Amino acid sequence: MIWLQFIVLLTMILIGSRLKGIGLGLMGVLGMFIYVQVFRLRPTEPPQDVMLIILSIVTTAATLQAAGGLDYLVSIAERVIRRNPKQITFVAPITTYVLCLFAGTAHIVYSLLPIIAEVSAKKRIRPERPLSASVIASHLALTGSPMSAATAALAAILAYPGASIDVMKVCIPACLLGVLASCASVYKMGKELNQDPEFLERMKDPEFAKSLESEDDANIKELKPGAKISVAIFGIAIFMILIGGAFPHLVPEMAEGSANFSVNADGSLKMVTIIEVVTLSAAALIMLITKTSPAEITKASLFTSMASAVVSVFGVVWMSSTFMANNEPVIKELMGTITASYPWLFAVAIFIMGMLMFSQSATTKTMMPLGLTLGLANPSLIAMFPAVNSDFFLPGYPTLLAAINFDRTGSTKIGKYVLNHSFMIPGLVGIAVAIIVGFILIGLLGIGK
Incomplete structure (x- = not known):
């Protein structure tokens, strides 16, 4: 019977991932209907904590966007990229990583992709290289960002001070090194632009050739009056969350009593509560x-994307x-022996689930509790955390498609066999290096001892 239920799970996830948007969540709820009506499974609690974290963090990011703060951050990143055009294969991904790490969302990369594509093409650097590495960097930034729903979800699951x-x-330095490894892996990817047959064919169009010969003048966008102030407030919120996590004794404590969604039994506020109150304030x-x-x-646009994320997490995580x-x-019996002997194989399981779910937070909420159930230690789960960024594997994620569309030279593409796309090598290299470095860091930092 478990295998029939598993087939239902995979079928709903595969269909939902193809539908995109809220399709994943709706197919998850349909799976729940089948579980309850056909298999008579007892429903678990919906993932309220992750849903509210997403609502809080993305609402704050959307407020920052509406106030012009995101435009201000993008303008800074644009200046950095344009000032170092020859090293764009490294500069663009690193800049993207830092920006997304601060904002806690990969959606900012949409504003940077056309800049990266144009600057690299005009300098005759194959755009596929910085574009692919930058997309992977925008994903890796979410595993470690204090403003990321996935990071907040993992902290809530681990639930220790x-x-x-x-x-x-662990994850910020590990993922940063993963980004650098991604950059190195694409440094000589593909033919040089001036030797690429597709690019040379497009250069026969006089208008296309003229557009690449124009000067690198940045498009100056007028910022809203409160843009810088909004960034400052957003930065203070990040700092307060960091302080709340690092020094829990500074957080107000309530009287002892029964635990609820917001407060532990000892009266201490849960990290989820701190994040929600600080970000929405x-x-x-x-x-x-x-x-x-x-x-x-x-x-x-970020506020609109929040609705899709909440529905997706609600349905697919509840079903899973x-x-x-x-x-x-049965799951403990099947996987327990394997993970006891080869704990790193659980990272492969996380990777596979991540590439099907197209959501770091949903994958985190689904797989990390399973890891705890199987007896994996907290430090090991932290080191494996970057594996949730496998949404690049099947080339249907919006950031990948946007990068392909912004590359006018045609160098960034989905290959003939679908999986041999521009993002495969930097994605696999970046995640593998981040996980390896993560395991090294938990040993060096003595986490869990």
Whole structure:
């Protein structure tokens, strides 16, 4: 019976991943309907913590976007990239990583991709190289960012004092080295642009050739008056979350009593509560101080994407957790022996689930509790955390498609066999290096001892 249930799980995820957007979440709820009606499985609790984390963090990021703060951050990144055109294969991904790490969202990369594509093409550097590495960098930045829903979800699952700080101490340097490894892996990828037949064919078009000969003048976009203030408030919110995670004794404590969604039994506030209160308070201050209207916030592209993310996490995580909870003894028997002998194989399982779910937070919420159930130690799960970034493997994720569309030279592409696309090598290299470095760092830092 477990195999029939597993087939239902995979079928819903595969169909949902092809539908994109809220399709994944809706197919997850359909899977729940089948589990309850056909297999009579007992539903688990929906992933309320992750859903509220996504709602809080993305609403704050959308407020930052509406106030002009994201435009200000992108303008800084653009200047950095344009000032170092010859080293764009390294500069662009690193800049992307830092920007997405601060903002806690990979969606910022959409603003940088056309800049990266144009600067590299004009300098006759194959755009495929910096574009592919930058997309992977935008994903890796989410595993470690204090403003990322995936990082907050992992800290909530590990649920020990200082968990969020441990995740950042390990994953930020590990993923940064993973980004550098990705850059190195694509440094000589493909033919040089001036030797690429497709590019040479396009250069026969006089208008196309003229556009690449024009000067590298940045498009100056007028910033909103409150842009810099909104970034400052957003930065303070990040700092407060870091302080709350690193020094829990500084966080107000309530009277002891029964634990609930927000408070532990000893009266300490849960990290989820701290993140939600701080981020949404920051959003309120940005709105008030910069005079940003609520209507502008709800119209922001990030706010729209939040609805899709919440529905997706709700459906697919609820379905996955129900399957695993009702089959826990069998799963432990099947995977327990293997992971006990070869713990690193669980990272492969995370990677596979991540490439099907197209969501770091959903993959984290689905797989990390399973890792704890199988007896994997907290430090090992932290080191394996970058494996949730496998959404590049099947070339359907929006950031990948955007990079392909912005590359006017045609060098960034999906290959004849689908999986031999431009992002495969930097993605595999980046994640593998990040996980290896993560395991090294948990030993050097003595995490878990």
